[in-house]
Amino acid sequence: MTNISYDPMAIAVDWLDAYRAGDLEAIMELHSEDAVVHCGCCGVQTITGREAVRAYWIDRLRKCPAGTLDDLNPSDDRTVIRYVTDAGVMSAVLAFDAAGRIKVLDCSPLY
Template identity: 30%
Template sequence: MAGDFDGIALVVDWLDACRNRDLATLLDLYADDAMLKCQCGEAKVSEGRAELESYWRPRLGALVPTAFGLEEIMPTADGVVLDYLSHEGKPVRIAFTFRRDGKIQASHCMPVAESQQHAACMQDYAG
């Protein structure tokens, strides 16, 4: 992982901002040109602070009690992968990559069941 920062701690801060419905703090964790790719339902790509705000504002406004519960957090060669419960309480996997200054450069989320199928397919091709 690039830089001298703790990616896992940054992802925990991301979860806390989401749980607290703190949109300003959440957006401050992202680089100004960050990209978010969401495959939870209809695929959506958001880029830059304004689009990220449009993506996150309605999700933070309608949280279920179990929203943003931590399931598992794993460092990877490229960043951090987080399994958590979405704003609707559904299991989601999100992969984060970071810039050297400790800002989120990109995130890509999908339902956990799909990410596990994707991983199994990749193993089939690798093996």
């Protein structure tokens, strides 16, 4: 594992906690200013730009709230987190910038 100044697992848990709580502002604080979301949950889409990411989360919080943690696995500058939703188990890969903010979120359902 590389020498990093943040805890990727803690950030992933904070992200899931904020998602479960429906806390849009906390979710946005965890994302970098130039975060990119690749979502395969309802067709493949790529969301870029701060306002587009905010709009994505507003919609996501309303349509697909997160439930319990299913699994959590770190690897270098990424963490894979699986969680339960009404639609089934989802997988999210969180990649971080040097400050420990989410730079790339890649999510999709587990089949």
